[in-house]
Amino acid sequence: MGLEVEESQMQRRKASSWLDGLASPRRNPAVLLTMYGPVFKTSLVGRQVVVSTDPEVNHFVLQHEGRLFRSCYPNTFTEIFGRDNVGELQGFVYKYLKGLVLRLFGLENLREVMLQDMEKMARERLSLWSLQATIEIKDAISAGRKKAMAMLKKILAERMESTSKECDDFFDCVVKELKKDRPILTQGIALDLMFVLLFASFETTSLVLTLAVKLLSDHPQVLAKLTEEHGLILMNRRQQNSGITWKEYKSMKFTLQVINETIRLANIVPGIFRKALKDIHINGYTIPAGWGIMVCPPAVHLNPEIYEDPMNFNPWRWKDKPELSKHFMAFGGGMRFCVGTDFSKLQMAVFIHCLVTKYRWTHIRGGHIIRTPGLGFPDGYHLRLLPKE
Template sequence: MELYVSIFSVSIITMLVIWVHRWRNPKCNGKLPPGSMGLPLLGETLQFFKPDTSNDLQPFVKERVKRYGPIFKTSLVGQPVIISTDQELNDFVFQQEGNLFQSWYPETFMEIFGQDSAAALHGYIHKYIKNLVLKLFGPESLRERLLHDVEKSARLSLCLWSEESSVELKDAISTGRKKVMKLLKDILAERMNSPNRKCIDFFDCVVKELKKEKPVITEAIALDLMFVLLFASFETTSSALTLAIKFLSENPEVLEELTKEHEAILGNRKYPDSGITWQEYKSMNFTFQVIHETTRLANIVPGIFRKAMKEIHVNGYTIPAGWGVMVCPPAVHLNPRIYEDPLLFNPWRWKGKSELSGGSKNFMAFGGGVRFCVGADFSKLQMAIFLHCLVTKYRWKPVKGGNIIRTPGLGFPDGYHIQISQKRMK
């Protein structure tokens, strides 16, 4: 009996050793990038999500780049992943979407965004959805409607906040986000029951599509899409604006230059209190430099995920079919070979740079390739208009908080509380 138990124990141990060996040494027809797969099943997930309190590249990536180089393998939430901090490979991944790569996010991310969200859609339906969204965030909509809506909202919010003893900036900017799904469902149901309504806004365009005999999208896709759009707008813009105001508070020379630009806009108007025009918005050159420098340092999106659709050979390495690939924007944004003193908040570094009108290999705050964020221009407009209303009419001082934490996304664990007051008229 003891002999059988011993044989069984040895067999189990042998099987475990083989399993662990296979986990740490995945099959590959070529040469995998260097790196560690971590513990079986768990991989290096805990190290990846370990909190950090600096603006620098997260230790997980920084340590592995130093050890393995700009491209390395790991395992996150049970999925083998190649992490790239290499500009050329990043660009290759973006440009080859639909051919060699497709959009993909780990299951934990998809539980947040929804299984039918835009991040999970591919090919024709993704292109269709993108064109639909552009009707909401396209240049004509920004110029004709959203510019005035955003200014009205910013002015009202700042007026209300100036009456408070202090406000927690990020939560104040993103008020309403906790009830967005119920609100979306209610609005969609109301529009679906409104016959012969003209196509005025994005909801109307969605309803028109859903009422077709053979709609391209489902109601679930529509709701998930709108939630992702609002989530992106609320979370990313509120975090970026909070960080921008923190940077302005800590860098008075930047605030002075920004204020000069916006006071000059008021000074050139016939009626100082008239609304912002499209021409004025497009003239906010230093403001756009502040926005780009903020988003470069914010690194709100720590990783952009894709999945290899087939076996891929690149840079002397093999990426097996089905493996995830994570493009790491912070590694580019904080690279001292690309940006001098990369941790320094210096909006002047963007003067005359082409990245101000889009993205590049060196600037990926809004993604890249066919999935370059369709809401990028709307986010910039929100930030620019808010800053205009703030610096021309108000002054503020930090009250408490302002510490950041990355897990690996940007957060403010104790908030950022400021006191806002109206400027005295000269």
């Protein structure tokens, strides 16, 4: 199965710059493909793991969860997200929880409720930032996350004591389930779910949006095209100050291309972990029962045989190209395809609309990008936000 790679965890976590992977093969999962083959075995955090950079193998693994594979993440992940996190739940409990989350992130709720709320929050935040001499955009976007868990525990306790039976929001639906005589969820699962949802809402989206602003700053032709698209939306409105409609959101074709390209380069999720339930034979490889397998999205997203000039920011590559494919795995796949996909894209599109139609910005300092292996801005990314005249 390719070559066996034995690297220390410290070396794997060593920081690399945005383009270091082109010169340093060990830091770029795409280059591992040419060094060790599309599927190889290694030792990762003390576990025997098969790493797959092969789109066909990746698709097979994700599509056969529950039958041939199960979700199984390293202990460090469990310690961060909780013992009852969504990634560790299996079978009926996971499917039930997924259905519960879809009540919050489903298209109807996004269209009827969240679109207006997102725009209101984006406008308020941007207006506040424009009054400051400088902002660190990553921290500004994700502000409030640190206090969120304590707030959630307090709200959960208050709702549990309430006698109301109405489900006014997602939290009420969770509490209603917890109050059943034989609930499927526990308070631990509920709180871990809330934490994961907050992490997805704040941390991942803020990183992608920060990278988007950085890439737009570095590629003025993309910013010009994006501004043109949103300018036409305003021009076609009967009332300039009316909110974004669902029809307008669905018309943001180039915006979606920018979002997809930013997500492809961001590679927020360096690996998706599964465990083989039996010996698996696929494409000439054997994955032993009990072994972990790490599906590696960055190796696919940065593969020059799949994406021409993969390190180049080129939103036009997404024109007339299907999002749902074996070659775009930013939101996972199979039964665990991210239920917050539409929420994340809507949130980013709304933020971009409010930003490019009302504001311009200048770079103050920072903006250097590293991977450890996740995306990071060690010096921050400080901007001056100014209203357009």
